[in-house]
Amino acid sequence: MDAVTPRRDIWLSLEDASAIGAARRIAIALAKEGGFSEDHTGRIGVAVSEAASNLVKHATAGVMLIRPHPDAATTLEVFSLDGGPGMADVEARIRDGHSTAGTLGIGLGAISRLSDAWDVHSQPGRGTILTMRFHAPGSPQPDERECGMYRPIGDEVACGDAFAVAGRGDTLTAIVCDGLGHGIAAAAASTEAVRVFREHTDATPAVIIERVHEALGGTRGGAVAVVRLDRAARTAAYAGVGNISGWIVHAEGRQGMVSVHGIAGHRARGIREMRYELPPHGLVVLHSDGLTDRWNLSGYPGLLTHSAPVIAGTLLRDWAVRRDDACVLVMRVER
Structure with a gap:
């Protein structure tokens, strides 16, 4: 993180449908600033919309953090955090067409394909943490460790x-x-x-x-x-x-x-x-x-x-x- 550069971490509370568009617009704007292609930027917009839609429809106290990676402006990071209801079988939810009403499983298949790197941990009754990273082609990729x-x-x-x-x-x-x-x-x-x-x-x-x-x-x-x-x-x-x-x-x-x-x-x-x-x-x-x-x-x-x-x-x-x-x-x- 460059001390002379303003911090660009943007937190959003996902409480209603209007927040979905806001999350998508913020992600697209940051992707364009990071030098992503038009096609890649479109993929980012879809993935962020899927994650934001899940939070609005199914989550409890859902929030999203969107930011350029602190040490790599050509990597965009998205964090989706919520307090419930969680998923018992994440792998099953990733398969398209498999979801359970009231859970965040919908859209995980699309997110897994559209993201350059992603991870999710979910626990019934405790919530879900979903992270996505998008890398501009040819740019160095930050370490996920x-x-x-x-x-x-x-x-x-x-x-x-x-x-x-x-x-x-x-x-x-x-x-x-x-x-x-x-x-x-x-x-x-x-x-x-x-x-x-x-x-x-x-x-x-x-x-x-x-x-x-x-x-x-x-x-x-x-x-x-x-x-x-x-x-x-x-x-x-x-x-x-x-x-x-x-x-x-x-x-x-x-x-x-x-x-x-x-x-x-x-x-x-x-x-x-x-x-x-x-x-x-x-x-x-x-x-x-x-x-x-x-x-x-x-x-x-x-x-x-x-x-x-x-x-x-x-x-x-x-x-x-x-x-x-x-x-x-x-x-x-x-x-």
Whole structure:
């Protein structure tokens, strides 16, 4: 995510039929900006319309996020999140002509054909997370092993939380920042943290935190955490200041990573870097305090086998608190 470029994440509440057209128009406009062909843009419009129509007709509290990928403007991402009724047999619902009244199965066959990459996780009574990616021909394709999402509080346009990922493949460095408070001033702090991060991605996480701390002195400040993930060695180096939560997640549970108390830009003493061993098929998850620490993935059968976008969407849908900005970053460990 480029710190000097306005964030383009667009959240839509899918409450009535008028929202279907709005979702389609937004997706088409972003696709054209990303250099997609007319034919490809048409496919995107149909796929987004199918997903939006499902939410309006069958979902509970359905929302959609449409955005250019944070690190690849030629990739368009669409997230469809709802709280029910869910589907017991997703594979059956993908087959054209097979749907059950009151479920979101209708349209999945078309979505699977029209998307360049897609994933879905559904649970009866809990809801469905559907993700789609569209890539402009000939453009590099982002790795689905990592995904970050943020959502502003209430009707705020600016989000005080931010994330960024640098690197590709086996070695990644990532930051999550929660600017103090909400709105434009909080967003300015987190945007500055990302800018400094981008300039120092070769440094260790502790040094990056120190540089961010120095740079945020003229802002409200915020909570910041940086992690370096080495998939080949299965290790993570981590440093943080404030209440960003870092977790190592595996099938049996999760392990917390240690941050020090303080506010980057104002009070940040004793910054230290910790090193952790990573499980072979686990996750590294960073999130702001806009997500409750009480989240638990054990109640989502099969979720850990899904892509990072679906896991991030699940965490944001079910564990974000409504009285704060929220940000979550998910990175898979496997090579």
